[in-house]
Amino acid sequence: MLEQLLIFTRGGLILWTCKELGNALRGSPIDTLIRSCLLEERSGAASYNYDVPGASYTLKWTFHNELGLVFVAVYQKILHLLYVDDLLAMVKREFSDIYDPKRMSYDDFDETFRQLRKEAEARAEEMKKSKQVMVDRVSNLGKKQGKQMQKLGFEGGNKKKSGGGESVKDGDDDDNNVRNAKLENGHNNRDSRVNGKENGSVKTNSGAFDVNKLQKLRSKGGKKANVVVNKVSKEEPKKKPGKKNRVWDEKPVDTKLDFTDPVSENGDGHMGVAQVFEGESMMDKDEVVSSESEEDEEVEMDKKIDSKKKGWFTSMFQSIAGKANLDKVDLEPALKALKDRLMTKNVAEEIAEKLCESVAISLEGKKLASFTRISSAVQSAMEDALVRILTPRRSIDILRDVHVAKEQHKPYVVVFVGVNGVGKSTNLAKVAYWLQQHDINVMMAACDTFRSGAVEQLRTHARRLQIPIFEKGYEKDPAIVAKEAIQEASRNGSDVVLVDTAGRMQDNEPLMRALSKLIYVNSPDLVLFVGEALVGNDAVDQLSKFNQKLADLSPSSSPRLIDGILLTKFDTIDDKVGAALSMVYISGSPVMFVGCGQSYTDLKKLNVKSIVKTLLK
Structure with missing residues (x-):
């Protein structure tokens, strides 16, 4: 029911x-559905499924x-209403x-809709009835054919039974003939093998090589062959060029190649780690997008697309006069x-296809304006679609949310998740550096207790940035480590806790279960x-x-999912x-x-704007 x-x-x-x-x-x-x-x-x-406790709907539009x-149109998901698409088309x-x-x-439309x-x-x-009639016809035809086959099989069996005696006789005679033929062929094959052994010359002449010719060649060219071998053996093997001795320069090593922790000597003679300062983070700088027009490329593309489908005059006439619909x-x-074009820019094929379908539906039935090409209208619609997709649906301002959490006397918790080798620890340190520039107290939590060297890697970043780190070593429950880190941050007055987790593949269920537990137990704010920008379909x-x-x-019952990328x-x-x-x-x-x-x-x-421009370039 609708x-x-x-x-x-x-x-x-x-x-x-x-x-x-x-x-x-x-x-x-x-x-x-709208959102x-x-x-x-x-x-x-084709449709959208909406599930809530106690109800499940399917929506078509x-x-x-x-x-x-x-x-x-909205109807119960359990029902398969065949007339909804037809009804929407008629109502439209x-x-x-x-x-x-x-x-x-439009109250007067009620009676029209009822009809x-x-x-x-x-x-x-x-x-539905016509389909049922067709099914019945096919089944009846199958039954008739089955009966005919059974009848033919029954008649054939009777014929075999009636002529059984004669067939056995004939069969015996045939078997005897075959047996005699095999015996005769066996004798012939044996004789031919014997003749082949006795007449070796005949066999060798007809074979792949001639033994007599090979012996003659060996007797004639044996000495020459030996001489060649001796000459080769007398020659000394070529010596490989030896490795040259390395000459060490007395110049000091370039400091750009030294990636160790910088140290400084304090007044008491103790060597301590100096704080890293590399300038202002790029997060606080506005990227300038060049506004150079690419009309030449668009015009060339328009001509290619339109010339494939229509002639030059028809295309030009439609661009001037405008197309009806x-x-x-x-x-x-x-x-x-x-x-x-989107797929060459590393957009997943499935996403590119869905985007084109959505753009087609949004343009179908529209009137093309004068002096406008179809490809230009499609490009403009795609540009609007890409801007809507990439623009966040909800505003996530970390700096504002950190200050709100600070007023509530609790730390703001960010959990970093992802697959192996994408750079979680390095980019966690970049986020920490950016937060430091805004006078926010940051603490790192080493919750990657699975990968060897993960705690040491995060400890190195913490030492360089002069940031406290909470660690418990390896083979510990990351959910408990994160919980204790948040409690420690509340005691020492840290504003933000950045939680580093182990890299894991999306199909690794034990590690995914541990990650789900960490998020459920600690309820992070973000x-x-x-993810890597290198991946395409894998993203x-x-x-x-x-x-x-x-x-x-x-x-x-309401699980926490990914908030940002x-x-x-x-x-x-x-x-x-x-x-x-794609992401x-x-x-x-x-x-x-x-x-x-x-x-x-x-x-x-x-x-x-820069991403959209690059995608459509």
């Missing part, structure tokens, strides 16, 4: 709801892009005929070129996923499985920036930090 059908504008104004249905929906399926699907450029999906209307057609932007109420629903239900029932066939060439798998495992293995090794990818888009699209979490070097200052914000 639960609800709504018609509203893209601005959020509800124009009409079905009063006849009037069912009170549990939760907020419409708001969730999680329509605004996140996932409108290319369609757009009227020219009028800016959205039509949404009928409502668009009476739509007036100045009107706010449309009856028509859609009747059509679905007829289709865009359809899917018009958009396919431009979307195909755009998808290929869970940061540290989708990593993030989706991390979130899935954290949800499945958590004992809480820290993207590392961003300076090694040139223009292959697609991993940022944000699959998780819905923003990229909060971007690591772009080896020093503590090499941490910056993600510039959305």
